[in-house]
Amino acid sequence: MKKTKTRWPADIVASGGLSTNHDSRRCSLRQLKQIHNQLLINGYLNDPHFLGQFVAAIALKSPNHLEYSNLVLHQCHTPTLFALNCMIRAYSKSSTPQKSFHFFNKIFHCGNRISPDNYTFNFLVRASAQLLAWRIGPAVHGSLIKYGFEFDPHVQSGLIFVYSELGFLGSCHQVFESIPNPDLVCQTAMVSACAKCGDVGFARKLFDSMPRRDPIAWNAVISGYAQCGQSRDALRLFHFMQLEGVKVSEVTMVSVLSACSHKRLKEGYYRR
Incomplete structure (x- = not known):
């Protein structure tokens, strides 16, 4: 009788069982543990590709599985950057974003001479935004400059968001002014930052100069006007938005209703 070749681990990867797509997210924790057991038996956790995919499948599946993914990763003495980035990403979106920095430090002490990349800092900036600790944001900023990722568009927009959450508008301007050709994401982030921090004049000036404006930018300026008590400007911009x-x-309607809170303006707007 001809022996059938076992293709179990490869089939799982090919079908998405160890990927971060929709199919892997439908795996139960019990199924993931069964996969883990088979990978251990067959020695596949020594393969960086399988380890990275498996850790990603667990870590990004649910915040409740982060400790288990941490346990799996701990069994590998030389984890890949992909696996560590997945852990940083997962914790940056969790209720304990400070744990992202544990895996960031692990990059430098895992013994396989890997270095952080733009994805590392993108996720780390997200964690900083969650923490809202005034020392952490600038420290992350210094690290990404050290490794040469200060001009990555996603990192830059993330930094602007972090500094705006901290109320450091001057730092937002410094980051934005260092960008030679800011894209839509960075421009929108800066518009939102200025509007949130009360510099609605600059926010509107930048907004008007944008070749394309997404709904986030429109909402940010309208909200900024409403927060600063410039209700007429908020309602006028809302009218242009509709046109x-x-x-x-x-989000738009909350800002518009806030702008309409003044009785005379409210009555005057709805009479037109």
């Missing part, structure tokens, strides 16, 4: 055919969201 441009931009989709109005709940």
Whole structure:
């Protein structure tokens, strides 16, 4: 009788069982543990590709499985950068974002001479935004400059968001002014930062100069006007938003209603 070749681990990867797509997210924790057991038996956890995919599947599946993914990763003495980045990413979106920095430090002490990349800092900036600790944001900023990722668009927009959450508008301007050709993401982040921190004049100036404006930028300026008590400007921009055919969201309406809180303006707007 001809023996059938076992292709179990490869089949799992090919079908998405160890990937971060929709199929892997439907795996139960019990199924993931069964896969873990088979990978251990067959020695596949020594393969960087399988380890990285498996850790990603667990860590990104649910915040409740982070400790288990940490246990799996701990069994490998030389984890890949992909696996560590997945852990940083998962913890940056969890209720304990400070644990992202444990895996960031692990990059430098795991013994296989890996270095952080742009994805590392993108996720680390997200963790900083969650923590809102005034020392952490600048420290991360210094590290990413050291490793040459200060011009990555996603990192830059993330830094602007972090500094705006901390109320460091001057630092937002420094980051934005260091960008030779800011893209839509960075421009929108800066508009949102200025509007949130009360510099609605600069926010509007930048908004008007943008070749394309997404709903986030529109909402940010309208909200900024409303927060600063410039209700007429908020309602006027809302009118232009409708003329441009931009989709109005709940966020938009909250800002518009805030701008309409003054009785005379409210009555005057709805009479027109």
